[in-house]
Amino acid sequence: MTEDKIITIDQLIQKILEGEKQYDLSKIVAAYEVANKYHQGQKRESGQPYITHPIAVAYILLELGMDTDTICAALLHDVVEDTDCTLEILQKRFGNDVAMLVNGVTKLKKVETFTKDEQKAENIRKILLAMSEDIRVIIIKLADRLHNMRTLNYCRDEKRRNIAHETMNIYAPIAHRLGIRSIKDELEDLSFMYLDPYAYNEIEKQMNMRKGSRDQLVEELMARIKERLAKDITPVPVIEGRVKSNYGIYKKVYRDGKEIDQIYDRYALRIIVNTVTECYNVLGIIHDMFRPIPNRFKDYISTPKANMYQSLHTTVIGREGVPFEVQIRTWDMHKTAEYGIAAHWKYKEGVNGGNTKDDRRLAWIRQIIESQQESDDVEEIVRAIKNDLAPEDVFAFTPKGDMITLPVGATVIDFAYAIHTEVGHKMCGAKVDKKMVSYDYEIKTGEIIEILTSNVPGHGPSRSWLNICKTNEAKSKIRLWFKRERREENIFEGRNALEREFRRNMIRVPEDDLEEFLKADMRRHNCDTLDDFFAAIGYGGVQLSKAISRLKTEYNKKYGEKHVDSTAEKEAKKSSGNTSGIIVDGVQDCAVRFAQCCNPLPGDDIVGFITKGHGVSIHRKDCVNYLSQKDDPELKDRWVSAKYEGSNKKSGYFKTTLDIIAVDRIGLLADVSSALAMINIYIYESTARELKNGNAILSITVSIAGMEQLNNVITKLKKIKNVISVERSGR
Numbered sequence: 001m002t003e004d005k006i007i008t009i010d011q012l013i014q015k016i017l018e019g020e021k022q023y024d025l026s027k028i029v030a031a032y033e034v035a036n037k038y039h040q041g042q043k044r045e046s047g048q049p050y051i052t053h054p055i056a057v058a059y060i061l062l063e064l065g066m067d068t069d070t071i072c073a074a075l076l077h078d079v080v081e082d083t084d085c086t087l088e089i090l091q092k093r094f095g096n097d098v099a100m101l102v103n104g105v106t107k108l109k110k111v112e113t114f115t116k117d118e119q120k121a122e123n124i125r126k127i128l129l130a131m132s133e134d135i136r137v138i139i140i141k142l143a144d145r146l147h148n149m150r151t152l153n154y155c156r157d158e159k160r161r162n163i164a165h166e167t168m169n170i171y172a173p174i175a176h177r178l179g180i181r182s183i184k185d186e187l188e189d190l191s192f193m194y195l196d197p198y199a200y201n202e203i204e205k206q207m208n209m210r211k212g213s214r215d216q217l218v219e220e221l222m223a224r225i226k227e228r229l230a231k232d233i234t235p236v237p238v239i240e241g242r243v244k245s246n247y248g249i250y251k252k253v254y255r256d257g258k259e260i261d262q263i264y265d266r267y268a269l270r271i272i273v274n275t276v277t278e279c280y281n282v283l284g285i286i287h288d289m290f291r292p293i294p295n296r297f298k299d300y301i302s303t304p305k306a307n308m309y310q311s312l313h314t315t316v317i318g319r320e321g322v323p324f325e326v327q328i329r330t331w332d333m334h335k336t337a338e339y340g341i342a343a344h345w346k347y348k349e350g351v352n353g354g355n356t357k358d359d360r361r362l363a364w365i366r367q368i369i370e371s372q373q374e375s376d377d378v379e380e381i382v383r384a385i386k387n388d389l390a391p392e393d394v395f396a397f398t399p400k401g402d403m404i405t406l407p408v409g410a411t412v413i414d415f416a417y418a419i420h421t422e423v424g425h426k427m428c429g430a431k432v433d434k435k436m437v438s439y440d441y442e443i444k445t446g447e448i449i450e451i452l453t454s455n456v457p458g459h460g461p462s463r464s465w466l467n468i469c470k471t472n473e474a475k476s477k478i479r480l481w482f483k484r485e486r487r488e489e490n491i492f493e494g495r496n497a498l499e500r501e502f503r504r505n506m507i508r509v510p511e512d513d514l515e516e517f518l519k520a521d522m523r524r525h526n527c528d529t530l531d532d533f534f535a536a537i538g539y540g541g542v543q544l545s546k547a548i549s550r551l552k553t554e555y556n557k558k559y560g561e562k563h564v565d566s567t568a569e570k571e572a573k574k575s576s577g578n579t580s581g582i583i584v585d586g587v588q589d590c591a592v593r594f595a596q597c598c599n600p601l602p603g604d605d606i607v608g609f610i611t612k613g614h615g616v617s618i619h620r621k622d623c624v625n626y627l628s629q630k631d632d633p634e635l636k637d638r639w640v641s642a643k644y645e646g647s648n649k650k651s652g653y654f655k656t657t658l659d660i661i662a663v664d665r666i667g668l669l670a671d672v673s674s675a676l677a678m679i680n681i682y683i684y685e686s687t688a689r690e691l692k693n694g695n696a697i698l699s700i701t702v703s704i705a706g707m708e709q710l711n712n713v714i715t716k717l718k719k720i721k722n723v724i725s726v727e728r729s730g731r
Helices: 009-020 027-036 054-061 068-076 086-094 095-104 117-131 136-150 156-177 181-195 197-211 209-233 245-257 275-287 331-346 355-373 377-390 412-419 423-424 463-467 472-485 486-502 510-516 519-524 530-541 544-574 624-629 668-678 707-718
Strands: 238-243 265-272 291-299 313-318 323-330 393-397 404-406 427-432 435-437 449-452 582-586 593-594 605-610 616-620 639-646 654-663 684-689 695-704 724-727
Touching: 009 027, 009 054, 009 707, 027 054, 027 068, 027 668, 054 068, 054 136, 068 086, 068 095, 068 136, 086 095, 095 181, 136 156, 136 181, 156 181, 181 197, 181 245, 181 519, 197 245, 197 639, 209 238, 209 275, 265 275, 265 331, 323 331, 404 412, 404 654, 412 423, 412 449, 412 472, 412 486, 423 427, 423 668, 463 472, 463 544, 463 707, 472 486, 472 530, 486 544, 486 624, 486 695, 510 519, 510 544, 519 530, 519 544, 519 616, 616 639, 639 695, 654 707, 668 684, 668 695, 695 707, 707 724
Parallel strands: 265 323, 593 616
Antiparallel strands: 238 265, 291 313, 313 323, 393 404, 427 435, 427 449, 582 639, 605 616, 605 639, 654 695, 654 724, 684 695
């Protein structure tokens, strides 16, 4: 099916009649008539009647061998979203299954409280939820996206790139995970063509230059292998030639820095036999005929990929000196490789509920849904999908020989949580091939990994693991543990984090008004009380970096810009205010104040803000307030360059607060005080709070001369026994 070819309903019906599979033709024709009626008068961006799109989607699904209800749903998939047709009408006319499938692929209507990104996140989440109930939803969506990509040239440039980017990041990885190779390859190639047209055309040109010699080489190899196999195997296996996709070549040429002639599997032969035993017999014959390249053999029969793909892969060199790949598989493996989970409908009649392989294919969908149910950040959801659906996997083993499949880059923490949630929670170390490794060790295929656990009461994961582990499943389980087991600590952490963000953005909401001010965000994240909201921030359920811009806008609306400006002046007035060591716009003797929203220290890159009657307020250059206001036409001229004098600056000391989390014990506070006294650091004030999990949080305000001394203090404190983390407050 070419990019511009229009499929008619007559061609769709002819395709159905020519196939071996039985369809309810009258139901399909009725679905077409309803779709044609509701789409009457609608046009695509190409100018073609809109009905050509659902017919094309149905044709793609027919080629995959999908069932009658799926074909009907494809014909009707846009009527609820784009016309006044309702799900009730479809349910009454075509039954529950068709209505459910159409609902699954129908985008949510615009909700007033949603931003554009939140709307996109909800639509992705809805698709995942629907496909976890019935995998046919995503197969329809993939066919829909494939036809849209084939006709994407009619859209404007910006829209083309956005759709291509979404396709590459979400739909192609899902097609890969479901094992539908034909759709995955075409989606990647079409996306690649719009995202990097120069590279695409260059590869196309290079491959066309080699086309004649390539076709001749493949034909000669196929003939030689077929002649040899005919002597040993009856019936003679089927042999096919294959050329690697443009995007597959691009990844190896541009990502790995290889020349096209260095890509061993750009030419490939596929040999299809009847039994697994014949697969290994053919492998022996191929290795006898050609010289195998070391470390280029992969046995995906004994260790299938996560999408259930099975095959033997070996790369060999013929007499011509050209390397080529040989894939050897049975017919059942071939069906799974080509059609993935869609082979369930293509080669079996009826619904095979409870199929173990299908259940395993769908498990990752539920994991993504569970981990992203509280997130309204579309980038986070896309990142989770990309991580969990990574095309490349590693295979490692437990000491008992159980195989665990994880994405490339996964760590021993991911491995522990893949075994069992409790194994991850109780993990206290790991051995790889009997050698101790750190938590950030990245797993490699074939390694034997032993997870060491602790049964000490209260033992659990560290928050730092969230920055180490790779898989969304592990991150979700760690967050859930902190949500359930460390509520008091989460509330404390969340409140501190919110206060720090408020200081950085000059947001000063009276304590009595705080709950009302945060009410909309609390409702958005299903939090009934302020403590629930603080706890959600503490365990990572609320992304402050995303919420703060919305809160700042709300603050400006409620309290007004004058309040914000006076707050900045008050903060500057409170900070230590002398002119020592600061050069403002080339002038040394300006009256300056240090803004508490970002707490600048000597050594920080700084900038000045000319206040109304209170001198110059000094901010860090990474201060959110500066970054958000520096291009404001009304404030732009009030920002001036500033810097420390350097070696000629006079000594000065500044107040800085440090937050210390440690395992609580007798003498902890004394050790902290002693450590600071030994390096002559003055303590202005300190507070400590014991937590029910055995940890303690200490906040100490100290006198610091600059960044170098601050880093030395933090390093010193981290060396104290049982200290878990030390962070500068207000960063």
